Amino acid sequence: MCASPRSILPLLATLLLALAMIGAGVPAWAAPRIVAAENFYGDVARQIAGPEALVTAILTNPEQDPHLFEASPSVGRAVSAADVVIMSGLGYDPWMASLVKAARGGERVVIVAADLAGRRAxxxxHIWYDPQVMRLVAARLADVLARRDGAQALAIQQRLAAFERGLAPVDARIAALRLRFAGRAVTATEPVFGAMFAALGMAVRNAGFQRAVMNDTEPSASDIAGFETDLRTGAVAVLVFNSQVSNPIALRMERLAQASGVPVLGVTETMPAGQSYQSWMLQTLDALDHAMAH
Ligand SMILES: [Zn+2]
Structure with missing residues (x-):
């Protein structure tokens, strides 16, 4: 049977596009396809792989709880087609581990940020609040891409250097805040910001409470009482909460902090739209500085 003109048209369009790309010298076949489980890794991938790379980030909405995410079939197809997959690990994105296992055809490199950083079960x-982790991810991705396409090695190296320059103000801000605030007692309703607190040398209290909220379980009575005492007595310089997840007990602590005159700061675990990883970190550090200055 003859194909109808209607079914030939898309084929023709694809062929013309391919010819146009060859004509323009665009190496369409070499552009790496990168799928990042979370959008901050997607941003790093764009910075390292350059404008021709096809980067897809899956978790992009700072209004949704990433711990409750379920992948649609289209995500599975993107993973099957990917040359490189970047994920966090440590049980943060188990859906990606399953999709990688189920992926069909081809070879793909899987970069697990937690493994690079030597984190353990x-x-x-929430390891991306440590800029050192992002450095490791960027360097590994640069290495993978340069091996894949040696002709791009120099350009990739230059973009990695630019990524590092972009991180320098973040490092400087952390160092400056650390000088002022290291050793200060702080608290949080969830451990989202824990890696940055550690980088700042702050003494984080109420770890048991935070773990329980993160795991969607009820904190123990003594954990709650300890948290409330810290807020009522002003034993902590700031309360950080996860503005991406709503939880009644966390909300109760936010309100108690406000009533007790303890500064409150909301952070997200997904990068807000219009930010780069570096600008997101700088904005969050500015907000912390502002909150603690009161
Ligand atoms: Zn979380």
Whole structure:
């Protein structure tokens, strides 16, 4: 049977597009396809792989709880087609581990940020609040891409250097805040910001409470009482909460902090739209500085 003109048209369009790309010298076949489980890794991938790379980020909405995410079939197809997959690990994105296992055809490199950073099961999974982790991810991705396409090695190296320059103000801000606030007692309703608190040398209280809220379980009576005492007596310089997840007990602590005159700061675990990883970190550090200055 003859194909109808209607079914030939898309084929023709694809062929013309391919010819146009060859004509324009665009190496369409070499552009790496990168799928990032979370959008901050997607941003790093764009910075390292350059404008021709096809980067897809899956978790992009700072209004949704990433711990409750379920992947649609289209995500599975993107993973099957990917040359490189970047994920956090530590049980933060188990859906991606399943999709990688189920992926069909081809070879793909899987970069697990937690493994690069030497984190172990049970560690705080919100590791991207540590810029050192992002450095490791960027360097590994640069290495993978340069091996894949040696002709791009120099350009990739230059973009990695630009990524590092972009991180320098973040490092400087952390160092400056650390000088002022290291050793200060702080608290949080969840361990989202824990890696940054550690980088700042702050003494984080109420770890048991935070773990329970993160795991969607009820904090113990003594954990709650300890948290309330810290707020009522002003034993902590700031309360950080996860503005991406609503939880009644966390909300109760936010309100108690406000009533007790303890500064409150909301942070997200997904990068807000219009930010780069570096600008997101700087904005969050500015907000912390502002909150603690009161
Ligand atoms: Zn979380």
């Amino acid at each position: 049970g560690d705080n999974p």
